[in-house]
Amino acid sequence: MDELITDILQQLRTNSQSALDAHQLEALLRAHSGGTRSTSRTTQIPKRALLPYFLQAKDQNSELWQSWNITPELEARFIRSVRMKPRRSASGVATITVITRPHTCSSNCLYCPCDLRMPKSYIANEPACQRAEQAFFDPYIQVAARLRALHQMGHSTDKVELIVLGGTWSDYPISYQYWFVSELFRALNEWPASPHQSKKRLNWYHSLGLHHTEEALAAFVAPQQEAITAGTTSYNQAFHQLYDTSQPHQNAWAHMSATLDDLYKQQQKNETAACRVVGLVIETRPDTITAANLKLFRQLGCTKIQIGIQSTRQEILDANLRHMTTTQIKRAFSLIRLYGFKIHAHMMINLLGATPQSDKYDFDTFITDPGYLPDEVKLYPCALVEGTQLVEKYHKGAWLPYSKEELVDILVHDVLAAPCYVRISRMIRDISSTDILVGNKHTNLRQMVEQHLTSEDLAGRVQEIRFREINQQQVQADELTLQEYAYTTAVSDEHFLQWVTTDNNIAGFCRLSLPHWDKLSAGMCDVAADELAVQPGQAMIRELHVYGQALSLGTEGISAQHQGLGQKLLAYASTLATDAGYTSLNVISSVGTRAYYRAQGFIDAGLYQRKELQ
Incomplete structure (x- = not known):
């Protein structure tokens, strides 16, 4: 490893104007693998190991570090050369997504997943959910782990956007909201010591009798989860049967409480911390938007609200048991906008009662009706997941998934229709293909859309922000x-x-x-x-x-x-x-x-x- 890094640094010194491109770095990796391209796949030093080793030498091996004779400019170009997943901070900030603990939801939509291991609407196999579950949903541990991962991949973590997901934030107790956000800030404020503190917190959860192995987690929810799948109980009913009687969970959750003063102390520290919060996003529903809640969100430091719209048509909302009105949604948009928040709306394609043509019309309404006009959109197709009420509709033939061609056609239309102030952030949910019974399983749906735009010579017409x-x-x-x-x-x-x-x-x-x-x-x-x-x-x-x-x-x-x-x-x-x-x-x-x-x-x-x- 030392020789490989020495060779990379030498090449950077020879070409003093830029970082190494992917082909140059790959050639150096192969040269140090001890084999040919065809045989080196199992012995080649992985790219992901370079930066952690480099940073460890800087922190812990002064003799080796000095032997490399690295200037700040050379260090920056080395990091650019070996950085993993560079797009993660290409927007100018490092994004960290965290998940709140399981909790009941005051709604019960037709398509919504009911995984008792998660807050309602999320599934345990989603990447962010897996990380959260391993952290016992502790916000401090989740942030510390992501900071360490981003640091090892070569991303600056000085400016961090926190995205808090978990269904409906407003359904959680206010004391939990204060605690959760306080601990997010605390983890950032205590970096780089926070990963070490995380070990103590993990041990504390274990001491309460909580476990996070896949076998233990699956066994814990199994009886109630089977009842949900069979349709004999609801998520909320099963949740109370499961968690209200679990003393380890009750003991842990009893400590998840803080005051506004506790939060303010952490916020004040963060103003000058090494890792500063430059954006805080929370997720909730339109029918929970009130002036009082928005004032609370501002106290938390929130700057953007992810809000589930799903459709602008009342008949579609009603058919999918989305118990709210378009009037409520528009009022929520007005309040959010006037309180200064960015509006990140979720819309769903292929809901019960929708057609490809009506979905196009729906999006057109969303970006032209003055009552809506979002800043950002998460636009993704409905998929059939076990345990949802949509399963029965599917078996009766009332709901069928769109084809890949229909999905791409709708999304191409939406991308072309989006005005220059709208950013379409996502086109899929991170639901594992093994969890999707029927529906889109293509994880590269956006790439398909962009390839279609390019092949049809339509890319020059796109005004949507993410594309540009x-x-x-x-x-x-x-x-x-x-x-x-x-x-x-x-x-x-x-x-x-x-x-x-x-x-x-x-x-x-x-x-x-x-x-x-x-x-x-x-x-x-x-x-x-x-x-x-x-x-x-x-x-x-x-x-x-x-x-x-x-x-x-x-x-x-x-x-x-x-x-x-x-x-x-x-x-x-x-x-x-x-x-x-x-x-x-x-x-x-x-x-x-x-x-x-x-x-x-x-x-x-x-x-x-x-x-x-x-």
Whole structure:
């Protein structure tokens, strides 16, 4: 291993302008395998082992480290050369997904999985769920493990977006919500010591009598899970039978409680921590959205809400036992928007009662009706999973899955229809093919869609954000153009400001929201002005993001980050708000970005940061 790293460093010194490409690195790996390409597959040093060994030498073997004679610039190029899964931080931040503990759900949708090992709607075989289960759903342990994995793959963890999944966040006790988020922050604040602390926490769960082997977990839920599959009990009923009588779980869950003051202490530490939270996402349902809940979300530090819409058509919602109205959904959108959150909506294709044509119409409605207009969409097909109420509909012939061709056709339509301010983040759920009885099992559905767009010469028409992200592309600020796209919602005028390259790739953007204060104050909207946490005359920046491989805080790079693009977006947004007659500008900042906004003239103002406009 030492010789291999020495050779890589030598090649980097010879070619001092860039990192090694994949072919150059593969050639070096083969050269140190002791065999030919055909025989070296079992003996070749794996790429994933390079960076952990390199970093371990830096931390623990000063003699070896000094012998390599590594400058900071050379170290950065080495990491770029051997980094695993570079797209994970290509958006400019490192993303960490965590799962809340099993809990009942106040809804019971037709298609929703009922795995008692998980919070409702999730399945134990999903990757994030597997990690959570091994961590006893402890948020601290989950974050510490992901930090270590990202670090070993060569990703900067200075800027972290936390995504909290678990069905319906608002159904959990408030004291649990405070505790869960406090522990997320604590794990980041205590890095790099948090993996060591995780071992103590794991031992504590074991001491309570909890186990996380596959055999023990499956056996624990087996009788109740069989009853759900047979249709003789519901998830909520089985949950109470199982967990209410489990003393180890009750003992563990009794400790999962904290106060708002506990949370604030961890948030304050995170403002200057080595790993700062630059985004916090939670998941809930439209019918749980209230002004009180949104204020709580802001106290937690939340900046984006994942919300399950599934459809804009009432008959489809009713058929799938999605017990809410389109009026409720639109009001939820209005409230979320006016509180400054980014709206990440979930929509499902192929629900009971839908057709390929009606699904296209549904998406068109979603991106044109002023009551909706999301910022981000998770768009995925319905699949048949054991234990759901949809199984009976399938056996009766009432529901059938779409073909691969039909799915691709719908998704191509949706991608082409999406406006420039919408990001389609996902096209599948991470459900294992072994858990899907019937339905899409193609994990590369997005790739199929993009290949179709390319083969039909349609890629140039795509405006959707994810398709246009610069990822690891190197850009200079003077090569970019600032474009403005304005649109009107039921409660605001929205301005999407984007930095684009000559070929329309996006390097950064800002979402400026100008509320219709005259209509809100006059009671002409589905939300009243006195329900809000901001005052008439105030505008809101709901998101500011600049792309590029995640760089360490305070460092310079030639990605889009660190070139003043964010400052210019803020300045332009301030001018737009001023010209429109607004008196001040709020920003829904994350805990880890508060210092940045203070430097731009914003002051702390309750749930937001604010700047007075001239």
